[in-house]
Amino acid sequence: MAGGDSERGRLVALNYGCGACHVIPGVRGAVSWAGPPLMEWSRRGYLAGHLPNSPENLVAWLQNPQAISPGSAMPNLGLTETEARDAAAYLFTLGAERLPPVPAGIPLGPDQAGQREEPRIRPRA
Numbered sequence: 001m002a003g004g005d006s007e008r009g010r011l012v013a014l015n016y017g018c019g020a021c022h023v024i025p026g027v028r029g030a031v032s033w034a035g036p037p038l039m040e041w042s043r044r045g046y047l048a049g050h051l052p053n054s055p056e057n058l059v060a061w062l063q064n065p066q067a068i069s070p071g072s073a074m075p076n077l078g079l080t081e082t083e084a085r086d087a088a089a090y091l092f093t094l095g096a097e098r099l100p101p102v103p104a105g106i107p108l109g110p111d112q113a114g115q116r117e118e119p120r121i122r123p124r125a
């Protein structure tokens with residue numbers, strides 16, 4: 001995925017404290033609902049409500065959310081491009097274990113997204 005290393009990306013999410021605002025399965029302590037939950041990220045059609053959810057757009061978002069969504073409650077955290085690529089690689093593993101990712105920017109109806117897990121309130125790890 002966009003040249004990133006997902007295991008390093010999991011550690012980026014841990015070390016930058018993304019879990020202070022997000023639910024992120026597999027990241028210890030990432031159980032906050034201040035921002036949107038990031039479970040099943042690969043199945044998300046849109047990013048921050050206005051960009052198609054492609055890996056490249058996610059990398060751009062992680063480096064500079066304020067440029068994409070000015071005044072957003074998500075701060076610029078100063079991720080390098082490599083860190084953003086790694087974090088994006090990790091997020092795109094979520095929800096992709098058994099099901100193919102949803103094509104970026106394609107909205108799907110509830111009956112079109114294929115078989116899915118029951119929503120969870122808290123991540124497993």
Ligand code: HEC
Nearest residue numbers: 016017018020021035036046047048049069072073074087
């Ligand atoms: C201070 C709280 C806060 C922190 C820390 C934070 N975020 Fe966010 N994040 C938000 C908020 C609020 C939004 C919704 C912003 C918007 O749509 O404008 C958001 C949006 C996102 C989105 C898009 C979500 C969607 O549903 O489209 C992703 C992906 C994301 N954040 C990843 C991260 C990652 C990875 C980190 C750590 C590097 C992080 N965030 C750190 C608050 C935070």
